[in-house]
Amino acid sequence: MTVQDYQAEPAYNFAYLDEQTKRMIRRAILKGLAVPGYQVPFASREMPMPYGWGTGGVQVSAAVLTPDDRFKVIDQGADDTTHAVSIRSFFERTAGVETTTKTALASVIQTRHRIPEAALTEDQILVYQVPIPEPLRFLEPRESETRKMHSLEEYGLMHVKLYEDISRHGHIATSYAYPVRVEGRYVMDPSPIPKFDNPKLDDCPAIQLFGAGREQRIYALPPYTKSVSLDFEDHPFDPSKAAHPCGLCGAEDSYLDEVILDDKGGRLFVCSDTDYCEERQAQGHRGKDAA
Amino acid sequence: MSDHPLLSVTGVTKRYGAHIGCADVSFDLYPGEVLGIVGESGSGKSTLLNCLAGHLAPDAGQVVFDTRGHGPRDTITMSEPERRMLGRTDWAFVHQHARDGLRMGVSAGGNVGERLMAVGARHYGDIRGKAADWLDRVEIDTDRIDDRPSTFSGGMQQRLQIARNLVTGPRLVFMDEPTGGLDVSVQARILDLLRGLVRDMGLSAIIVTHDLAVVRLLADRLMVMKSGHVVESGLTDQVLDDPQHGYTQLLVSSVLQV
Numbered sequence: 001m002t003v004q005d006y007q008a009e010p011a012y013n014f015a016y017l018d019e020q021t022k023r024m025i026r027r028a029i030l031k032g033l034a035v036p037g038y039q040v041p042f043a044s045r046e047m048p049m050p051y052g053w054g055t056g057g058v059q060v061s062a063a064v065l066t067p068d069d070r071f072k073v074i075d076q077g078a079d080d081t082t083h084a085v086s087i088r089s090f091f092e093r094t095a096g097v098e099t100t101t102k103t104a105l106a107s108v109i110q111t112r113h114r115i116p117e118a119a120l121t122e123d124q125i126l127v128y129q130v131p132i133p134e135p136l137r138f139l140e141p142r143e144s145e146t147r148k149m150h151s152l153e154e155y156g157l158m159h160v161k162l163y164e165d166i167s168r169h170g171h172i173a174t175s176y177a178y179p180v181r182v183e184g185r186y187v188m189d190p191s192p193i194p195k196f197d198n199p200k201l202d203d204c205p206a207i208q209l210f211g212a213g214r215e216q217r218i219y220a221l222p223p224y225t226k227s228v229s230l231d232f233e234d235h236p237f238d239p240s241k242a243a244h245p246c247g248l249c250g251a252e253d254s255y256l257d258e259v260i261l262d263d264k265g266g267r268l269f270v271c272s273d274t275d276y277c278e279e280r281q282a283q284g285h286r287g288k289d290a291a
Numbered sequence: 292m293s294d295h296p297l298l299s300v301t302g303v304t305k306r307y308g309a310h311i312g313c314a315d316v317s318f319d320l321y322p323g324e325v326l327g328i329v330g331e332s333g334s335g336k337s338t339l340l341n342c343l344a345g346h347l348a349p350d351a352g353q354v355v356f357d358t359r360g361h362g363p364r365d366t367i368t369m370s371e372p373e374r375r376m377l378g379r380t381d382w383a384f385v386h387q388h389a390r391d392g393l394r395m396g397v398s399a400g401g402n403v404g405e406r407l408m409a410v411g412a413r414h415y416g417d418i419r420g421k422a423a424d425w426l427d428r429v430e431i432d433t434d435r436i437d438d439r440p441s442t443f444s445g446g447m448q449q450r451l452q453i454a455r456n457l458v459t460g461p462r463l464v465f466m467d468e469p470t471g472g473l474d475v476s477v478q479a480r481i482l483d484l485l486r487g488l489v490r491d492m493g494l495s496a497i498i499v500t501h502d503l504a505v506v507r508l509l510a511d512r513l514m515v516m517k518s519g520h521v522v523e524s525g526l527t528d529q530v531l532d533d534p535q536h537g538y539t540q541l542l543v544s545s546v547l548q549v
Contacts, residue, residue: 139394152372156379156409160394160401163408166415167400167437232415 015062015095021045025063025218029209032220037186039133044216054087054112055213057129061110064125064209065091070098072106077114077255077272103275115197117254117276120206122223128191130212133219135179135189155187158230166235180227188219188227196241196255201227244269247289249280295357297322297463297495298343303352305338311519312338318514318524322462325489325496327510327527329503329542335519336499337467343497344384344465345374356463379409383456387468389448392455393440399426399451400436406459425454429484446477450484457488464496470505482508503546507531515539
């Protein structure tokens with residue numbers, strides 16, 4: 001079905017949401033871009049999928065998509081999981097946009113828990129699905145208090161969490177949803193991306209939008225925004241990854257998933273970014289476990 | 292003692308609708324001085340303390356604090372960020388229930404370190420060193436630095452709360468029944484500790500309590516409150532040994548002699 005087919009049916013609108021809702025979401029996005037890292041409340045709609053399945057990201061994607069866009073969905077780096085396939089087909093059906101699995105070809109990328117390995121460009125928008133937008137949530141349960149702490153820049157508590165990590169584990173054990181300070185002002189939860197991806201948030205040419213459906217918050221990083229991962233002077237930030245090359249494409253620089261192969265200790269480390277891995281294999285790179 | 296008061300309170304009034312929380316309270320507190328506020332339940336002691344510490348906004352009056360940087364400032368009219376900054380640096384507040392003043396899900400070291408990190412400390416080793424030092428000063432075994440306060444006894448929790456408050460070297464400590472709910476031997480230890488810290492650090496303190504023994508041991512001066520009004524004030528020994536107001540006489544005579 002094409003966009004025209006949907007326009008012929010008056011009960012349907014491009015990209016699922018009605019135009020007033022999209023307008024409201026775009027306003028929140030613009031405010032978020034104007035105040036990088038600030039959580040803008042928005043009237044999250046009921047979506048035809050449960051909370052936790054990316055309702056926030058889907059609404060942001062629906063608000064920024066145009067019929068000319070090419071859309072890609074990443075779930076933990078992969079293009080072929082249930083989640084990624086479902087959301088891709090959702091927008092194929094409701095927006096009639098072209099979809100792709102190639103990072104370089106996509107103009108809008110909705111992602112769950114990863115930033116693509118391939119460098120993003122100024123022509124791209126990266127939409128994150130966010131479960132809990134408030135970085136201070138597990139330290140300070142009162143929403144009234146966390147808002148006050150954001151507005152008064154009282155972020156000492158964030159370091160208490162990192163202190164607890166070091167005192168308990170000997171190093172900063174937070175390995176995902178690692179808090180960043182945006183442009184020296186707001187402390188932001190970058191959604192549960194691995195801390196390996198944190199350096200990619202910084203000075204990124206693409207627009208980065210974060211949508212939390214259940215929590216009804218949108219926040220954003222405009223292109224080339226400074227975002228610094230929090231740390232201690234004597235325990236600096238370390239974007240760690242598994243110390244292996246990818247078993248299939250041999251990449252040393254990508255974030256890896258560990259796959260258990262049997263019950264005899266067999267394991268395989270593969271790129272979590274499937275598109276990156278396939279592209280490298282197509283170029284002739286081979287890892288030690290490649291068939 | 293300096294000539295300038297550290298805290299100068301004039302005409303502080305707080306009403307809860309038609310009820311009076313506290314009415315027209317005025318006093319000066321000089322550096323190094325400990326002021327006790329006593330009175331029965333509902334006499335407005337805690338309301339007054341919360342007004343002074345910036346937790347409640349009084350309906351009338353001035354609370355002028357001699358700040359380090361800018362000299363005497365009215366803390367009621369200053370902006371909220373400034374007031375909260377005072378609350379993290381020059382002021383400390385010891386709650387009656389340690390659970391109100393501690394983060395129960397955070398280790399003892401993290402609890403003590405929080406104020407340091409809140410004012411910008413970013414060196415883990417230094418923060419931990421200071422936390423260990425303070426745990427030692429309040430007689431908590433430094434081996435327990437990584438234990439959560441939920442595993443501590445009531446007395447230890449209270450001492451931890453004191454350490455957490457004093458680590459940034461405040462000049463004024465507000466205490467709301469610091470020994471309430473603790474058994475007498477633990478109370479004695481806490482009082483001993485507080486007395487030592489107040490003397491060593493040259494702290495000024497305002498202690499709200501209904502326990503006359505506490506003020507006898509700690510306070511230089513005493514204010515007696517009844518129904519929101521200050522009915523008598525003066526040197527502690529003078530007020531307790533020669534009470535003038537009827538209510539104070541009643542209060543002093545109602546203490547059980549063992």
